[in-house]
Amino acid sequence: QKEVEQDPGPLSVPEGAIVSLNCTYSNSAFQYFMWYRQYSRKGPELLMYTYSSGNKEDGRFTAQVDKSSKYISLFIRDSQPSDSATYLCAMRRHSSASKIIFGSGTRLSIRP
Amino acid sequence: GAGVSQSPSNKVTEKGKDVELRCDPISGHTALYWYRQSLGQGLEFLIYFQGNSAPDKSGLPSDRFSAERTGGSVSTLTIQRTQQEDSAVYLCASSKGDTQETQYFGPGTRLLVL
Numbered sequence: 001q002k003e004v005e006q007d008p009g010p011l012s013v014p015e016g017a018i019v020s021l022n023c024t025y026s027n028s029a030f031q032y033f034m035w036y037r038q039y040s041r042k043g044p045e046l047l048m049y050t051y052s053s054g055n056k057e058d059g060r061f062t063a064q065v066d067k068s069s070k071y072i073s074l075f076i077r078d079s080q081p082s083d084s085a086t087y088l089c090a091m092r093r094h095s096s097a098s099k100i101i102f103g104s105g106t107r108l109s110i111r112p
Numbered sequence: 113g114a115g116v117s118q119s120p121s122n123k124v125t126e127k128g129k130d131v132e133l134r135c136d137p138i139s140g141h142t143a144l145y146w147y148r149q150s151l152g153q154g155l156e157f158l159i160y161f162q163g164n165s166a167p168d169k170s171g172l173p174s175d176r177f178s179a180e181r182t183g184g185s186v187s188t189l190t191i192q193r194t195q196q197e198d199s200a201v202y203l204c205a206s207s208k209g210d211t212q213e214t215q216y217f218g219p220g221t222r223l224l225v226l
Contacts, residue, residue, distance in 0.1 A: 006154070043116070043203055043217030044155070088154060099168070100215070102147075102154035 003027050006089055006103030014111050019076040023089035023103045026070065030091040030101075033065050035074045038086045038105065047087075048074065079110045114138070116218035118204050124224045125194055133189045133221045137206030144187050145205040145215060146179055155203065161187065162209055194225045 006023045013019055021035075032051055036044035048063040050056045056063045062075040072091075076083055089103040117136040125131050137144050142163045147155040157171035161181045172178070176194075181187040191198055201222050205215040 004154070041219070043205070043219050045217065046214050049214065090155075099157050099160070099170070100145075101157070104154040 001026060002104075003101050004089060004091065004103045007106055008104055010107040010109055012109040012111060013079060015079060015081060017079050017110075019079050019083070019108060019110075021074040021076075021087050021089075021106050021108070023072050024070055025072075025091060025101075027093070027101075028067070028070065029093045031094055032092050033063070033072050034090040034100070035061075035063055036088040036090060036102075038088060040085075044088055081110045081112050084108060084110045116204055116206050116216050118202075118218040118221050120221060121219065122222045122224075124226065126226055127196060128193055130190065130192045131194055131223065133191075133202050133223070135187045135189070135204030135206075135218060137185065137187070137204070138216055139185075140208070141206035141216075142184065142209035143207045143215075144181055145207075146187070146189050147203045147205065148173075148200045149203055149220070150200045158189070158202075191223075194223075196225050199223055199225045 004023055004025045035048040037047050038044040050063050050065050053065045053067045060077045064073040086105040086107045088105040090100050092100045116138055119134045123131055144161045146158040148158055149155050159172055159179045160168040176192045179189045201220040203217055203220045205217045207215045
């Protein structure tokens with residue numbers, strides 16, 4: 001069993017829709033949670049960074065962490081065609097840990 | 113400022129040959145990471161350098177893989193006797209090494225082993 005599970009999609013939604021992307025994990029020691037966006041033939045770029053449980057909002061993006069369920073989510077409001085990309089969740093045990101564990105990524109397509 | 117750069121952007125090689133992939137991190141970043149991304153897969157951690165500390169090599173898949181970081185800056189990932197299953201995108205990332213550990217990724221090197 002992988003430490004981090006993420007539905008690969010593809011997920012296709014119409015422009016303006018609310019998108020929900022999710023990951024589950026098995027290691028309860030994870031404390032830092034991240035979402036990366038990766039455009040085709042580019043390296044990933046950090047979107048959201050959260051610590052422990054709770055919500056964090058940044059513009060149209062909201063990250064949620066539920067440590068009791070070992071479940072994290074990324075919501076995208078008012079989705080735009082430019083949001084079309086692969087979204088990877090990532091997590092690690094503590095701030096100085098070297099190893100970050102990534103999900104396999106969800107491919108998202110926003111239809112104009 | 114300049115981001116993380118990697119070279120070559122694409123590499124085609126024959127099975128059994130050695131390859132070297134290069135990463136130039138952001139100036140001043142003390143931490144440097146190598147990852148491998150196969151088609152449809154997430155990022156697989158390979159190796160991590162932090163300052164002058166011994167590197168964390170726990171992700172290297174076999175002894176055919178090695179990496180070095182000279183002068184705390186440029187890093188080279190070497191794959192000896194390449195196999196077809198080594199075909200993937202090799203990504204390098206760097207970070208300041210502070211508690212936030214925001215990693216900045218390069219565009220990757222696409223390696224194809226024939």
